[in-house]
Amino acid sequence: MSTLPSSDQERPLPLMKIFYGLAAAGALIFITVAVVGNPARAWQAYLLNFLFFSAIAQGAVLFSALMHTVKARWSGPLADVAESFAAFFPVSLVLFVILFIGHQHVFPWLHEDLHGKEVWLNLPFMFGRDLAGLCLLYGFGMAFLYHRLYFTLSIRGASGPFGRWLLARWEKNPPDEDRLAGRMTVFGILYLLAFALVLSLIGYDLVMATDPHWYSTLFGAYTFVKAVYIGFGALIVLSALLHLSRRNGYHVEESQFHDIGKLFFAFCLVWADFFYAQFVVIWYGNIPEETAYIIERTMAAPWSTLAWTVFIGCFLAPFLILINRRIKTMPRAMVVICLAVMTGIWLEHYLLLGPSFHHHAHHIPLGWVEAAVAVGFFGLLAVAVTGYFQQFPELLKGTEVETIEVEAG
Numbered sequence: 398m399s400t401l402p403s404s405d406q407e408r409p410l411p412l413m414k415i416f417y418g419l420a421a422a423g424a425l426i427f428i429t430v431a432v433v434g435n436p437a438r439a440w441q442a443y444l445l446n447f448l449f450f451s452a453i454a455q456g457a458v459l460f461s462a463l464m465h466t467v468k469a470r471w472s473g474p475l476a477d478v479a480e481s482f483a484a485f486f487p488v489s490l491v492l493f494v495i496l497f498i499g500h501q502h503v504f505p506w507l508h509e510d511l512h513g514k515e516v517w518l519n520l521p522f523m524f525g526r527d528l529a530g531l532c533l534l535y536g537f538g539m540a541f542l543y544h545r546l547y548f549t550l551s552i553r554g555a556s557g558p559f560g561r562w563l564l565a566r567w568e569k570n571p572p573d574e575d576r577l578a579g580r581m582t583v584f585g586i587l588y589l590l591a592f593a594l595v596l597s598l599i600g601y602d603l604v605m606a607t608d609p610h611w612y613s614t615l616f617g618a619y620t621f622v623k624a625v626y627i628g629f630g631a632l633i634v635l636s637a638l639l640h641l642s643r644r645n646g647y648h649v650e651e652s653q654f655h656d657i658g659k660l661f662f663a664f665c666l667v668w669a670d671f672f673y674a675q676f677v678v679i680w681y682g683n684i685p686e687e688t689a690y691i692i693e694r695t696m697a698a699p700w701s702t703l704a705w706t707v708f709i710g711c712f713l714a715p716f717l718i719l720i721n722r723r724i725k726t727m728p729r730a731m732v733v734i735c736l737a738v739m740t741g742i743w744l745e746h747y748l749l750l751g752p753s754f755h756h757h758a759h760h761i762p763l764g765w766v767e768a769a770v771a772v773g774f775f776g777l778l779a780v781a782v783t784g785y786f787q788q789f790p791e792l793l794k795g796t797e798v799e800t801i802e803v804e805a806g
Contacts, residue, residue, distance in 0.1 A: 413787075417776065420777045421776070422769070422776075423771070423772045423775075426773070427443060427770050437502040437754070438766050438767075439499075439766060439770070440499030440503050442766050442769075442770040442771075443499060443770055444496065444499075444503045445743075445770075445771075446771050447489070448603060449743050449746050449771075451493075452596070452623065452628065453482070454482040454486060454628070454778065455534065455624050458588070459624075459625060460472070460476065460632055461542075462586075463589060465541075465581065466582065466585045466589065471653055471656055472656075475632060475649065475653060478632060478636045478647075478792070480545065480792075482628075482778075482781075482782060483538050483542045484781035484785040485777070485778050485781040488781055489535070493527070493528065493531055503603075504520070504607070506607070518609060523606075527602055530594070531599075533595065534591040541585045541588050544577055544578075546560075546789070549792070550563060551564070553791040555789070556790055557791075560788055560791070596620050597617025597620060598617070599620065600616055600617050600621070601617055604746075607754070608690055610686060618671060619672065625667075626665065626668045626711075626742065629664060630735035630736075630739050631735070632657070633731050633735045634731075634735045634736060636649055636654075636657070636728075637649075637731055641728055654726050654727075658719065658724070658725025662725070665711070665712060665715050665738070668712065669716075672712075679691050694748055700752055700761070703744060704748060706741070707741050707742075707744050710737055714734075714737065715734055743771070747763060
C-alpha cells in the first residue's frame with residue numbers, strides 16, 4: 398500500500414484553516430444580517446449562492462460520469478479532480494433544507510394570487526419534490542463515485558483514513574469487478590439523466606417561479622446547460638491550480654487542457670444558443686405576459702447594464718478569446734477566463750432573481766451582503782473539496798493514470 402510523504406499530507410492544513418475561516422465569516426455575516434439587519438436580502442443572497450455553488454458541484458461531477466459513459470480515455474486526471482466536487486453534495490443537501498427557514502423571503506408567490514397554479518406552487522409539495530430530486534441526484538452521484546473509487550484505489554492504494562477503510566473493506570470481501578464495472582456505468586448514466594431532470598425542476602421551482610406569471614418551456618434545459626458550463630469552468634480552474642502548484646505531483650498534459658478547453662468553449666456556445674432560443678421566440682411572439690419578464694431584465698434600467706455585463710463576460714469575450722487554439726492549452730490564461738465566466742454566471746443568477754425581489758429599484762441592489770454570503774459558500778465548497786483530497790491523496794499523485802475502463806461482463 399503506497400503512501401504520500403507526511404509533508405504532502407500536512408500542506409493542505411493551512412488552506413483548510415483559511416477555508417474554514419471563510420465559511421465561518423460568511424455564515425456569521427449571513428446570520429447577523431438575517432436576524433438583526435435585512436432578513437429578506439440575506440435570504441435572497443443565500444438562495445442565489447445556493448443555486449450557484451450547488452450547480453458548480455453538480456456540473457463538475459457530470460464531467461466524470463460523462464467521460465466514463467462515453468469511455469473517453471483522455472480524461473484521467475481531470476476526472477479524478479471532477480469527482481472531488483461530490484464531497485459538496487451532502488453540504489448542498491443540508492443547505493437546501495436550511496433554505497426552508499427563509500421561505501417567506503425567497504418565494505414572492507406565497508403572497509400572490511396564482512390563478513390556479515396553487516396545485517404546483519405550494520410550499521410542502523415544492524420542497525418535498527425538490528428535496529426528493531436532490532436526494533436522487535446526489536445518491537446516483539455518490540453511488541457512481543463509490544464504484545469508481547474501488548478501481549482507483551485498488552490500483553493506486555490508499556493512505557487517507559477513509560480511503561484505507563474503504564480499501565480494507567473491499568479486500569476483506571472482494572467484489573466481482575465485472576459486475577461492479579457494470580453497476581458503475583449504470584449509476585453514471587442515471588446521474589446524467591437525473592442531472593437533466595432535477596436541474597430542470599430546480600430551475601422551474603427556485604428561479605422561474607419567483608415570477609409565477611411568466612414561464613418558458615426551455616428554462617429547465619437552460620438551467621442544466623448553465624450548470625455544465627460553470628461546472629466545467631470550476632474543474633478547469635482547480636485542475637490548472639493543482640497542475641501549476643509545486644506542492645503536489647498532479648499533472649495534466651497540454652493536450653488534455655486543450656480537450657477540456659474545447660468542451661468549455663462548446664458550452665459557451667450552447668449557453669448562448671439556449672439564451673437566444675428563449676429570447677427570440679418571446680420577442681417574436683410579443684405576448685405581454687412573456688415580454689415583460691425579458692424587457693425588465695435586458696432593456697429596462699437598472700438591470701440592462703447588468704444584462705450587457707453578463708452577455709459580454711459569459712459569451713462575447715470567451716468566444717472571441719477561445720477561438721484561439723493556443724489559449725486553451727495555457728493553464729494560467731484558462732484560470733482567468735473561467736473565473737470571469739463563473740463570475741458572469743453568478744451575476745446572471747442575480748439578474749434572473751433580483752427584479753422579482755426589487756420591483757422598483759433605481760440602482761442594482763448588489764453589494765457586500767451578497768459578496769459575503771458568496772465567500773461563505775465558497776469556503777464550504779473549498780473545505781469539502783480539500784477534505785476529499787485529504788482522504789484520497791493518491792488522486793494527486795504524479796503518475797499518469799488513464800481513465801479506468803473495465804468492460805462489464
